[in-house]
Amino acid sequence: MQTHQKIAIVGSGLVGSLLAIYLKKEGHTVHVYDRSPDIREINFSGRSINLAMSNRGWKALDGVSVGDAVREIAIPMDKRAIHLVDKLNFQNYGQEGECIYSISRGILNRKMIDLAEAAGAEFYFNHKIWDITLADATLHIGETERGEWQELKYDMVFGADGAFSRIRHRMQRQSMFNYSQEFLNMGYKELHIPANADGTHKLDKNSFHIWPRGDYMLIALPNLDGSFTCTLFMPFEGENSFALLQEKEMVVAFFEKNFPDSIEVIPELADDFFKNPTSTLVTMKCFPWTFRDKIALIGDACHAIVPFYGQGMNAGFEDITILYEMIGKYGNDWKTIFAEYQKSRKPDADAIAELSYRNFMEMSTKTADPKFQLQKKIEKHFADKHPEKWIPLYSRVTFSTRPYSEALAIGDYQENIMLEVLKMNNIENIWDSLEVENLILEKLKIQ
Amino acid sequence: MQTHQKIAIVGSGLVGSLLAIYLKKEGHTVHVYDRSPDIREINFSGRSINLAMSNRGWKALDGVSVGDAVREIAIPMDKRAIHLVDKLNFQNYGQEGECIYSISRGILNRKMIDLAEAAGAEFYFNHKIWDITLADATLHIGETERGEWQELKYDMVFGADGAFSRIRHRMQRQSMFNYSQEFLNMGYKELHIPANADGTHKLDKNSFHIWPRGDYMLIALPNLDGSFTCTLFMPFEGENSFALLQEKEMVVAFFEKNFPDSIEVIPELADDFFKNPTSTLVTMKCFPWTFRDKIALIGDACHAIVPFYGQGMNAGFEDITILYEMIGKYGNDWKTIFAEYQKSRKPDADAIAELSYRNFMEMSTKTADPKFQLQKKIEKHFADKHPEKWIPLYSRVTFSTRPYSEALAIGDYQENIMLEVLKMNNIENIWDSLEVENLILEKLKIQ
Numbered sequence: 001m002q003t004h005q006k007i008a009i010v011g012s013g014l015v016g017s018l019l020a021i022y023l024k025k026e027g028h029t030v031h032v033y034d035r036s037p038d039i040r041e042i043n044f045s046g047r048s049i050n051l052a053m054s055n056r057g058w059k060a061l062d063g064v065s066v067g068d069a070v071r072e073i074a075i076p077m078d079k080r081a082i083h084l085v086d087k088l089n090f091q092n093y094g095q096e097g098e099c100i101y102s103i104s105r106g107i108l109n110r111k112m113i114d115l116a117e118a119a120g121a122e123f124y125f126n127h128k129i130w131d132i133t134l135a136d137a138t139l140h141i142g143e144t145e146r147g148e149w150q151e152l153k154y155d156m157v158f159g160a161d162g163a164f165s166r167i168r169h170r171m172q173r174q175s176m177f178n179y180s181q182e183f184l185n186m187g188y189k190e191l192h193i194p195a196n197a198d199g200t201h202k203l204d205k206n207s208f209h210i211w212p213r214g215d216y217m218l219i220a221l222p223n224l225d226g227s228f229t230c231t232l233f234m235p236f237e238g239e240n241s242f243a244l245l246q247e248k249e250m251v252v253a254f255f256e257k258n259f260p261d262s263i264e265v266i267p268e269l270a271d272d273f274f275k276n277p278t279s280t281l282v283t284m285k286c287f288p289w290t291f292r293d294k295i296a297l298i299g300d301a302c303h304a305i306v307p308f309y310g311q312g313m314n315a316g317f318e319d320i321t322i323l324y325e326m327i328g329k330y331g332n333d334w335k336t337i338f339a340e341y342q343k344s345r346k347p348d349a350d351a352i353a354e355l356s357y358r359n360f361m362e363m364s365t366k367t368a369d370p371k372f373q374l375q376k377k378i379e380k381h382f383a384d385k386h387p388e389k390w391i392p393l394y395s396r397v398t399f400s401t402r403p404y405s406e407a408l409a410i411g412d413y414q415e416n417i418m419l420e421v422l423k424m425n426n427i428e429n430i431w432d433s434l435e436v437e438n439l440i441l442e443k444l445k446i447q
Numbered sequence: 448m449q450t451h452q453k454i455a456i457v458g459s460g461l462v463g464s465l466l467a468i469y470l471k472k473e474g475h476t477v478h479v480y481d482r483s484p485d486i487r488e489i490n491f492s493g494r495s496i497n498l499a500m501s502n503r504g505w506k507a508l509d510g511v512s513v514g515d516a517v518r519e520i521a522i523p524m525d526k527r528a529i530h531l532v533d534k535l536n537f538q539n540y541g542q543e544g545e546c547i548y549s550i551s552r553g554i555l556n557r558k559m560i561d562l563a564e565a566a567g568a569e570f571y572f573n574h575k576i577w578d579i580t581l582a583d584a585t586l587h588i589g590e591t592e593r594g595e596w597q598e599l600k601y602d603m604v605f606g607a608d609g610a611f612s613r614i615r616h617r618m619q620r621q622s623m624f625n626y627s628q629e630f631l632n633m634g635y636k637e638l639h640i641p642a643n644a645d646g647t648h649k650l651d652k653n654s655f656h657i658w659p660r661g662d663y664m665l666i667a668l669p670n671l672d673g674s675f676t677c678t679l680f681m682p683f684e685g686e687n688s689f690a691l692l693q694e695k696e697m698v699v700a701f702f703e704k705n706f707p708d709s710i711e712v713i714p715e716l717a718d719d720f721f722k723n724p725t726s727t728l729v730t731m732k733c734f735p736w737t738f739r740d741k742i743a744l745i746g747d748a749c750h751a752i753v754p755f756y757g758q759g760m761n762a763g764f765e766d767i768t769i770l771y772e773m774i775g776k777y778g779n780d781w782k783t784i785f786a787e788y789q790k791s792r793k794p795d796a797d798a799i800a801e802l803s804y805r806n807f808m809e810m811s812t813k814t815a816d817p818k819f820q821l822q823k824k825i826e827k828h829f830a831d832k833h834p835e836k837w838i839p840l841y842s843r844v845t846f847s848t849r850p851y852s853e854a855l856a857i858g859d860y861q862e863n864i865m866l867e868v869l870k871m872n873n874i875e876n877i878w879d880s881l882e883v884e885n886l887i888l889e890k891l892k893i894q
Contacts, residue, residue, distance in 0.1 A: 177628070179628050280623055
């Protein structure tokens with residue numbers, strides 16, 4: 001057990017709530033602040049993408065025994081359902097039994113706050129943090145940015161306040177703070193596939209549905225109530241873009257042409273399209289993440305990534321796992337805990353940012369490409385025969401808890417081998433031959 | 448002549464003052480705000496690096512006929528004086544007559560403000576801008592960030608307020624604003640070589656003096672009064688670092704060992720070292736630079752670079768040249784002027800940022816490397832014989848006003864040719880042979 005600390009967490013999102021549970025288990029006083037109202041008392045916003053919980057997320061939840069409570073609201077997906085314009089293909093994600101889990105962000109967030117309250121954390125909603133004094137972990141709270149502020153001093157403060165973190169904002173104004181934010185020229189919009197009248201799902205329930213179309217794509221993830229949360233990813237401007245879809249008829253015509261099998265399952269398409277906002281996609285990197293033994297950033301507040309690997313929440317939860325490894329090693333020495341946490345975690349945050357950015361290319365462009373499908377088939381064939389020699393990159397990221405940076409490095413290595421293999425004569429016909437297998441085995445030896 | 452506008456410039460530095468002169472010549476009302484006192488009434492700070500004015504800077508100054516006034520306070524430098532531990536080498540910068548010009552930042556800034564006031568610009572010192580309303584170009588001015596503010600509305604506002612721009616700070620909080628700041632793990636410190644008793648210079652007056660030592664270096668640029676402004680660049684931490692020089696004796700011993708010929712010309716070495724601050728080095732990039740027809744960033748406020756190409760001020764001045772090209776093309780259509788200014792200028796700002804970063808490697812590491820010296824010798828030999836076929840990268844950046852992005856691209860192309868040339872057998876002895884010359888000519892044809 002650690003020496004008792006009075007700790008503030010800024011942000012009552014997924015990472016903030018889970019961190020509150022961890023800190024309460026150690027016996028600390030934990031106050032969680034959020035500028036927004038209690039999500040349990042309002043409707044969700046119509047701008048979220050369903051979450052895909054995978055092994056890193058589950059490990060962090062199970063670390064404080066809340067995994068089972070979350071499993072109750074999760075739907076396993078063992079494959080991609082790839083909707084081409086004229087046919088439907090399925091592609092398993094991993095080995096038998098390996099799944100990712102679809103969860104509604106809003107439902108999970110409500111559950112996490114319930115769990116954190118049950119663990120003894122105190123939540124203060126509608127409390128706006130405008131600034132922080134880093135040296136003595138003092139929050140400045142008030143109704144408006146220019147109005148009167150109240151000061152609240154803590155032993156330490158965690159910034160779990162997302163990609164546009166106010167806590168980071170103050171750290172940014174320190175010298176020697178490295179920072180970057182880069183927006184994709186692409187936005188996303190939430191759409192909705194309702195349940196059938198009998199409460200069943202209109203599409204296969206245990207699939208991650210994807211309509212890859214080159215520079216844009218549609219995805220759909222299942223919800224408990226029989227509905228799917230759909231997300232359209234598309235450039236803001238250009239040939240196929242939000243800018244061109246200005247009228248309801250244009251939207252319907254666009255979907256009829258490009259996502260023909262989606263039309264009958266999205267009845268409110270045109271209304272949803274103009275009711276729901278178009279959101280932006282940003283990659284944010286920074287360093288350092290901590291300030292002495294007083295302040296630490298966690299989750300999106302220190303590494304916001306694009307959603308194309310489904311790892312945003314998983315990476316944020318894993319931050320907590322790593323933080324707790326350091327607490328296990330260094331006890332009450334918070335200065336060292338914070339220093340080692342950021343040092344250990346930064347390369348992995350950079351790696352998953354890179355992988356997520358690259359995976360957009362894979363999801364939107366390559367999943368429809370025969371050469372890419374052949375590559376995946378060869379990899380799978382080889383991995384099935386030599387599971388100890390070839391764990392695919394997707395599995396390393398999704399079904400393992402080894403560091404992201406290791407997954408990235410090995411993934412690049414494997415990709416180079418596959419590029420050689422795909423150059424073989426007549427590879428389309430000999431892809432499952434001994435010759436191919438031996439070439440891969442040979443190349444793996446040279447490592 | 449343009450339609451009259453009421454314009455605010457935030458920042459009375461070099462770029463802000465020159466921009467004020469340009470805008471006054473068009474007949475606009477120009478108010479220049481600065482949070483600091485009038486630099487003409489205070490001592491300089493002991494934290495600046497002398498400026499190296501080159502062709503891009505002169506072109507912008509001459510565009511409003513203030514070049515000659517500045518030439519009066521400039522000292523031409525036609526060569527590098529390279530101080531190795533045991534000998535002194537000289538290296539011409541360009542062709543006969545090509546020079547860069549050493550100018551004290553403080554003296555130039557005072558002169559520029561005088562010139563801008565003479566042109567009719569009004570300066571408001573000690574006026575702190577805390578925020579700006581982008582949509583209607585309204586400045587928020589006050590004594591303190593949390594105190595009372597006054598609002599001042601303009602037709603347009605230029606943010607010439609440097610790497611930590613307040614105007615940009617507000618733009619950053621818009622969606623889709625790309626931004627990065629990255630600090631080098633290296634700082635710099637100003638030192639001083641006084642004049643001889645008779646007012647002459649203690650080192651060659653018309654040289655840029657450099658003591659390259661691998662991961663650290665000392666430079667010295669001449670001043671009008673016979674002194675030199677020296678700058679020590681060194682890592683903050685590590686083997687040779689500021690962190691290790693904590694006592695006066697350590698500083699003196701370090702200089703005696705590594706810069707032996709500097710000891711007798713820097714009499715106040717140890718005092719200066721601890722009196723003057725250690726400053727940081729940052730590369731800052733962002734986009735967009737403008738907001739509708741209301742706001743435009745210029746100079747360091749939109750592209751702060753490290754000082755290793757001596758192009759920071761020159762690039763900022765050239766922004767004004769480009770802005771005025773757009774004014775020439777688009778007249779009173781400020782929305783198009785701003786859009787085309789940022790579109791045209793951004794790739795060149797990125798290019799000089801990259802070149803400046805790379806040039807640190809060249810200045811600190813390579814100038815002492817025999818292979819690099821051989822490469823420069825071959826380039827110079829070839830360029831002297833075929834001046835129309837081979838303009839060295841340094842000359843393209845420094846003595847030309849062609850775009851920086853073009854210089855970077857051609858420079859990379861030339862570098863690849865030289866890498867091939869340096870691989871030739873016995874190149875040390877045949878470097879000025881016809882064989883080498885023909886190989887270069889051959890490779891240039893393939894372009």
